[in-house]
Amino acid sequence: MYGVAAANYLAYAALRGDAIDNLPGVPGLGEKTAAALLDAAGSMQAVWADIEHDEGRNVAEALDSWSLDQGGRRLGARVVKHLAAPGARERYDFNVAMMRGHDDLDLGLTPDVPGTPGLLPLDIDRVSRVVGFLNVQATTDLAVRVLTGTPASAATRWA
Template sequence: MSSPGTSTETLSPEPRLLLTVDAPSLLHRNHHARVDSGLRDQGGRPAWALHGMLRQILEVIDQFAPDAVVFGLDDRTASVRTETYPAYKAGRRPKDPTLVDQLERASALLDALGLLTVTPAGLEADDVSASAATWAEASGWSCVIVTSDRDSFAHISERTRVLRLINGGINGSPLLNPARLRTLYGIAAEHYLEYAALRGDTSDNLPGVPGIGEKSAPVLLSQMGSMQSVWADIDHCEGANLVAALDSYCEEEGLRRLGPGLLKRLTAPGARERFEFNLSLMSGRTDLDLGLTPDVPGTPGLLPLDADRVARVVGHLGVPSTTDLALRVLTEPPASVGG
């Protein structure tokens, strides 16, 4: 019997949480941040990037208590995007051989722990993140994407947040939801991909629509709602509503007129084609089979993990404090299971 004043209503349980990790972005970041440590595993192989990535993920798991963890990896042997656009990511400096070694060993390390890795043929870790967010939405789960890149911002929703690891570690990194993304970029989460396609991405060697950048793109999208509306207005009334909406906004904000100039740039030869091409190349695949079966005990990626495996695999890195942390956060039931 409940005590006086105590509600007898059953509270709805929190949705289970899927943590999806952009492993290559974290390995790159930790390689550059920790190379001076010269850390090697017990076999004498370079391990600073692997250890740094794992340490960060253990701290994230400790903070968020996920029910499952999946790591996305790039296919290092083939690229559908490079086949489509040979200049994709061209111009980047060759990777340090010690980083390449650790990128190639990441899957074996994580699989040996009992975590789940997905290396989609011809695709990238961001495609795994996109599919994980879609899977979580369809399954009634929440999702947190861990990355150091901006690509995953396109997947932010009411169920999916992005923890962008930057300087300052876990506690100093922003956890982005739709409201915070709008505060930072002035756009709705569902329009981030269109914003990125307009702006372009220099790191991937993708130029944006000429004359439209990080300041004008959010204004365009906030006033017109979507690029579909923009193109429809241009097609049906030569952009008259676009110009009127932008000029009205500028008048209210005390800014110089933007409408005619943006219309001219959007209707310039190749502008729409550039936007559509960027959109197609930047879009993450949402239909990958992650192999996650949460109702089957022992499925890779489900927490908790086997303590002996954790001690053996993490212990091979030769950092006792990380082994202790791994045993604590990986071998105990997550909060949503353990109550």
């Protein structure tokens, strides 16, 4: 959808920023440039390493080559200049930290122990009430089907 590999989406989002969450991107890099950079360079780890050790020469060459192959103009030097600017790396790292999320939180769920919180399937009435609050029937149907194991057609009886 965004023209980047799923594995690079976090880097892409951190580069371009997210106005909804009030996270500005790296100045001078928008959606198209961020996608092109990741497509040409492969990863931001490689980009930052090249900027640090070789002033971004390899990144600029790769991006220029990619751009010319796509029928565009050279943008390597401009992109490297923006990435090497004071505060660019800090902005990127901050955005990554804010956008990454956590997968190490103890939610107190013990789905492997019968009768304890987090065991699927969940109660159909409770799921219908909580998700039904959104007043989007398709979302309620999906939540009921996934979280309770009940067919979507049965969800309408409970909403």
